[in-house]
Amino acid sequence: xxxxxxxxxxxxxxKRGTVKAVDNLSFSVAKGEIFGLLGPNGAGKSTALRLxxxxxxxSSGSATVNGFDITTESSDVRRQIGFLTGDMGLYARLTPRExxxxxxxxxxxxxxxxxxxxxxxxxxxxxxDFADTRSDKLSSGMKQKTAIARTLIHDPPVLILxxxxxxxxxxxxRVIERSILDAKxxxxxxVYSTHIMEEAEYLCDRIAVINHGQLKISGTMDELxxxxxxQRLRExxxxxxxxxxxx
Ligand SMILES: Nc1ncnc2c1ncn2[C@@H]1O[C@H](COP(=O)(O)OP(=O)(O)OP(=O)(O)O)[C@@H](O)[C@H]1O
Ligand SMILES: [Mg+2]
Numbered sequence: 001x002x003x004x005x006x007x008x009x010x011x012x013x014x015k016r017g018t019v020k021a022v023d024n025l026s027f028s029v030a031k032g033e034i035f036g037l038l039g040p041n042g043a044g045k046s047t048a049l050r051l052x053x054x055x056x057x058x059s060s061g062s063a064t065v066n067g068f069d070i071t072t073e074s075s076d077v078r079r080q081i082g083f084l085t086g087d088m089g090l091y092a093r094l095t096p097r098e099x100x101x102x103x104x105x106x107x108x109x110x111x112x113x114x115x116x117x118x119x120x121x122x123x124x125x126x127x128x129d130f131a132d133t134r135s136d137k138l139s140s141g142m143k144q145k146t147a148i149a150r151t152l153i154h155d156p157p158v159l160i161l162x163x164x165x166x167x168x169x170x171x172x173x174r175v176i177e178r179s180i181l182d183a184k185x186x187x188x189x190x191v192y193s194t195h196i197m198e199e200a201e202y203l204c205d206r207i208a209v210i211n212h213g214q215l216k217i218s219g220t221m222d223e224l225x226x227x228x229x230x231q232r233l234r235e236x237x238x239x240x241x242x243x244x245x246x247x
Contacts, residue, residue, distance in 0.1 A: 001158055001189035002029040002052065007061035008213075009047055021047040023213035024061070029189050029206075031157070034180065036204035037193040038237060044213035045193040046085065049162045052191065053083040065158055079107075082151030084161040092136035096127055096146040099135065100153045107154035114153075121149045124182065126175050141172045148176060152183070159183055161192040165199060177203055197234040207233070209240045216240045 009022040022044045029035040037045045050056040052063055054074040062069065068076040090099060100118040109117065122131045125145045130138055135146060148164055164180070165173040173196075180203060183190055194200050200207055201221060208218035217227060217240055230236045 001031050001033075002027075002035075002063065002065055002191060004028065004048075004052065004063040005061055007048065007051055007063055008059045009044075009051055009056060010059045020213045022051060022058075025210065025213065025215055026061075027208055027215065027218055029191055031189050032184055032187050033205045034184050034190045034192065034203050036200040036207045037191065037210065038195075038197075038200060038207060038233075039193075039210040040241060043210045045210065046162050047213075048210070049083075049160050049191065049193060050085070053081055053085075053160050054078055055083075055085075079154075080156055081158045081160050082154065082156045084147055084151045084159075084164055086163060086166065090135040090143055090146055093134055095132045095134055096138075096142075096149060097122065097131045099146060100149055103150050104153045109154055117153060117155065118149075121152050125149055125179055141168050144168060145172065145176070148179065152179070157188055159188055159190045159192070161190065163193055163195070165194065165196060173199070197232070197237060201233045209237060211241055 005026050007022055007025045011019045011021055013019050025048055037048065039045050047056065051058050052065065052070060054070050054077050057071065062071065065077045066080040068080060070077050094102065097118060100121065101114060104114040104118065122128055125148065127145055127149065130142050135143060151159060165176050168176065177199065180190060206218060206220055207224060209216045217224060224236050225231060228236045228239050230239055
């Protein structure tokens with residue numbers, strides 16, 4: 001579903017010079033799989049997810065999403081994905097239900113189907129209490145749920161979620177985790193980033209750890225354990241960050 005090959009993206013920064021935010025990254029993610037991207041602050045997770053979502057152009061390398069190339073077929077790629085990023089604004093005067101309707105129409109979901117789907121998502125994400133409240137009056141967790149609902153409304157085969165559970169309380173994070181598992185069960189391909197190790201351990205089929213834009217390791221929890229000799233993901237993570245970047 002997603003194939004990333006030698007993907008690179010640099011930024012020119014006045015003070016820091018050339019920053020290699022994503023440095024020769026390769027991985028692939030199958031249908032029905034949850035792939036977790038872990039890495040310290042500034043590791044390049046958001047940049048990688050933005051590249052795959054076509055919000056940024058790569059400096060070199062390539063990636064395909066459901067067979068479409070991120071550089072030459074970016075509008076096709078965008079139709080395949082639901083993308084969540086922390087800096088995505090909601091329309092202040094619209095309610096969550098109206099936002100879902102707006103984006104559903106934009107994606108040309110038929111009206112009847114759109115009504116059914118948005119009611120279903122509102123129920124599944126436990127949004128009924130605030131689905132008809134203007135979004136500028138919602139709490140940050142409610143806004144986050146609304147943003148996640150928005151990634152689901154056109155029923156895309158691929159979800160790309162940048163820290164979907166950051167700053168959520170435990171019950172709300174659980175609702176989001178469950179919706180990610182539901183998406184997996186319905187055959188979607190999910191790439192997501194998080195700083196919450198327990199959550200990654202619980203949700204992900206495979207995990208990649210990146211640092212300084214480079215892949216340090218990727219595999220199932222068992223493969224990560226075998227490679228590092230550590231048990232818990234937090235220990236594996238810390239162990240990997242101490243290795244030289246060529247490892
Ligand atoms: N638009 C930009 N211009 C210059 N540098 C950038 C830009 N976007 C990202 N970077 C740099 O790229 C590197 C990777 O940033 P990125 O946001 O991808 O990290 P991250 O892994 O998502 O971190 P976090 O966990 O803090 O969200 C950082 O050094 C960052 O400063
Ligand atoms: Mg980030």
